[in-house]
Structures are given as structure tokens and as C-alpha cells.
Amino acid sequence: MQHVDICINGAGPVGATLACRLAASGLKILLIDRAPLPDMEHPSLDGRAYAIAEGSRRMLQAAGIWQNLPGPSQPIRSITISDGRPGEAASPHGLRFSPDDAPVENGDPTPFGWMIEARDLRAALNQTLTSHKGALDIAAPETGTFTFETDHVAITLGSGARYKAALVIAAEGRQSPLRQQAGIMVTRLPYNQCGLISIIHHDRPHEGRALEHFLPQGPFARLPLPPTDEHPHRSAIVWAESTKRAERFYALDDAAFTSAIMQRLGDDVGSATPVGRRWIYPLSAQYAQRYIAPRLALAGDSAHGLHPIAGQGLNVGFKDIIALTELIEECFANGGDLGGADLLHRYQRRVRPGNMAVMAACDGLERLFGNDNPVLRFGRDLGLGAMNRLPALRRAFVKKAMGL
Numbered sequence: 001m002q003h004v005d006i007c008i009n010g011a012g013p014v015g016a017t018l019a020c021r022l023a024a025s026g027l028k029i030l031l032i033d034r035a036p037l038p039d040m041e042h043p044s045l046d047g048r049a050y051a052i053a054e055g056s057r058r059m060l061q062a063a064g065i066w067q068n069l070p071g072p073s074q075p076i077r078s079i080t081i082s083d084g085r086p087g088e089a090a091s092p093h094g095l096r097f098s099p100d101d102a103p104v105e106n107g108d109p110t111p112f113g114w115m116i117e118a119r120d121l122r123a124a125l126n127q128t129l130t131s132h133k134g135a136l137d138i139a140a141p142e143t144g145t146f147t148f149e150t151d152h153v154a155i156t157l158g159s160g161a162r163y164k165a166a167l168v169i170a171a172e173g174r175q176s177p178l179r180q181q182a183g184i185m186v187t188r189l190p191y192n193q194c195g196l197i198s199i200i201h202h203d204r205p206h207e208g209r210a211l212e213h214f215l216p217q218g219p220f221a222r223l224p225l226p227p228t229d230e231h232p233h234r235s236a237i238v239w240a241e242s243t244k245r246a247e248r249f250y251a252l253d254d255a256a257f258t259s260a261i262m263q264r265l266g267d268d269v270g271s272a273t274p275v276g277r278r279w280i281y282p283l284s285a286q287y288a289q290r291y292i293a294p295r296l297a298l299a300g301d302s303a304h305g306l307h308p309i310a311g312q313g314l315n316v317g318f319k320d321i322i323a324l325t326e327l328i329e330e331c332f333a334n335g336g337d338l339g340g341a342d343l344l345h346r347y348q349r350r351v352r353p354g355n356m357a358v359m360a361a362c363d364g365l366e367r368l369f370g371n372d373n374p375v376l377r378f379g380r381d382l383g384l385g386a387m388n389r390l391p392a393l394r395r396a397f398v399k400k401a402m403g404l
């Protein structure tokens, strides 16, 4: 039986980042994933590009991960939000966040966020994980069985290896077997929508500008990506539609798919062509009724899954990591019980209310913009226009969204 301080089940972006962060603080960690980690870097596995908030970027830097990104990240310097119908010009009351709305650091405006491709984050995570050899045991591909005792958790791996930990953190994604084992209920908000993801290259430079175009069938976002030798002007498209329509768009031939994108993009960045394959993901939101059980904490999508309308899912998971790390480091330094009820309750109190507020805001945005009711359309155009005229309100909003 080997002793570790903490076992993290699930080495997705949240579990792997938390493992690097805690191992860097001198804790002994066991990280388990049912999938082999190198395979997660494969380009065909995940087409997502993440919008990383500045607060999340700082945490990734502190965990030694940001420095290991294999390629450049793309700063988001301005954001245009428009309310429209496919094929129509964006509403003139659209909202624009410019560098003037961003907090200034060393004389320069801080970017609103950073775009990184999922496979680049994965490569950086895998590299950083291997740099913590002494402090971090990685069991992947592997699954564990967990027995929760009063003063420890006993973990048995499929290989027969046995471990003892003070605390288990479930970062297993939305299905979370440990959450189910603890009997924690989940509330699900089905949207009957799918997200279509594609990378496009376009004629004109994006200059770090992101576009969020709200359409009655679902939001359509263009997020700026860093250049490659082959494609100097690239963006990611994240496009939500009802499941039936999304499946139809997904199956279109290249010419029809390009024309559907152009219809929604308008003259935003000149003519655009999809590059490489498309991805389709079912969209829903869910939240766990509790984030904790004796000697167990939920983090990331195991605790909360958001509608990707605002690209906040992973950022909210990173906020869990920031809170957990602070509490665990403090407890570790004081020689306290890392799986004790006090630490667990403080964690839940610190993150759950804020996470619920982000979830409610994303759900509200989806409902407010996801229809063509003329009264709501008038109201939201007025709201966007008003925010456009109130720089102080814009700046306060931006600071919150940047996780600062």
C-alpha cells in the first residue's frame, strides 16, 4: 500500500492542471485516467479551441503549463457582440469591447483572453506532468475502485496496485462515476442543441477580434487563432444549432458548408474557407447539488457543465483549481487533514455560488438571445446599445469575465 496526499481521478484539462499545480507545491499526488494520455494529443480527437481568461492564464503559468505550450497563443484584443438573423447584417446596436475597456498592465491593455487549441493545451499538460516524476504517480490507462473510510480513502487500481489518500478529487467530466458513487444528484438543463466546430482561414486579418453573433437558432462565434505557415489568417468557428439542423449542416458538402458559414459571418473577415475536418458536440448544462462528500471533492465538469455560449466551461473549472490549491496548500502548511470536513466545506462555500451565477448567466443569455420574439429582440438591442454607451459598466463586466 502506497501513501499519497491526494488522488485525482480524471486527467482531463482540469485534473491534469490540478495535479501539476499541487505537485509543484510539494504534495504527493496519484493521477488516474482511463485513457492513455499521449493519445489525447492526437489532432483528430478534439477540434476545440479554448478561450482562456486572464485569471486562468495566470494559474496555468503558476502551474508551469503555459510555458510549455508548443505553439503561440492568440490574444483576444476586442470582442464584437451582435444580434442578428442569418444572411442579415448585424444589428447596429451591437456591443463592442475594445482595448480601452481592458485593465492596463505595464502601460498596455491586458488581452481579454487567449485562444489556445485543445491539442496544444494537452501537449503542454502532458509535458508538464512528466516533469513532476517524484511527486506525481500517473496511472493511465487505468481505473480505480475507491473505498471511503473515516480517516482515509483506499484506492485499488485494475493492475492490483493499492494506494491510500487523505482526499480524492473527482475530475472525471460530466458522467463522474465518483459523484454517482457518493449519491450526489445532478440537475440537467437539456438544450436539444449541438455545437458545430470548424477552423476557417479567411482573407483579412482578424487583428485579435472575436465575434459573437447571436442568432435565433443559437449563437455563432468566430474566435481568432494564431497564424500557421500555411494559413496566416485563421479563426475557430463555434456554432450552436438545434440537434436536427446541426446534423444537417454537419453532413453538408464543403461548398454548401462554406456558404452556410459565410451567410452567418457576413463581411466580418472577408471570404472564409473551412480547413480540415468538422466536429459536432451535443450541448447541455448541468450542475451537481453538492461539490463535496466525506473525503471527496468534485472539480471541473464533474461539478458543473456549462453551455459553451460564453466559452466559460474550462475557466470555471480552473477557478475550482485556484480555490482548491489555496485551501490545500494552507492546510498542508499547517499539517491539517487534507480530506477533513472543514477544508471541504470551505471549498464548496468558496466556489459553488459563483459557479452557479455563471451558469445562470449563460443559461439566461441562451434564452434571451435564442429566439426571434420581436419584444425580446427590441429589449436586448436596447440593452446592448446601453452597455455600449456606458464605459464604466463595460469595464466592470470585462474585469469579472477575465477572472480578475
Ligand SMILES: Cc1cc2nc3c(=O)[nH]c(=O)nc-3n(C[C@H](O)[C@H](O)[C@H](O)COP(=O)(O)OP(=O)(O)OC[C@H]3O[C@@H](n4cnc5c(N)ncnc54)[C@H](O)[C@@H]3O)c2cc1C
Residues within 6 Å of the ligand: 009, 010, 011, 012, 013, 014, 015, 032, 033, 034, 035, 048, 049, 050, 051, 052, 142, 143, 144, 171, 172, 173, 174, 176, 177, 195, 197, 238, 281, 282, 299, 300, 301, 302, 308, 311, 312, 313, 314, 315, 316, 317
Ligand atoms: C463545443 C465545446 C466548446 C467548448 N469551448 C470552451 C471554451 O472556449 N472555453 C472554455 O473554457 N470551455 C469550453 N468548453 C468546455 C470545456 O471543454 C470543458 O469544461 C472541459 O473539457 C472540462 O474539463 P474536465 O477536465 O473537467 O473534464 P473532461 O475534459 O471531460 O475530462 C475528464 C477526464 O476524465 C477521464 N475519466 C472519465 N471517467 C473516468 C474514470 N471512471 N476513471 C478515470 N478517468 C476517467 C476522461 O478520460 C477524461 O480524460 C467547451 C465545451 C464544448 C462541448
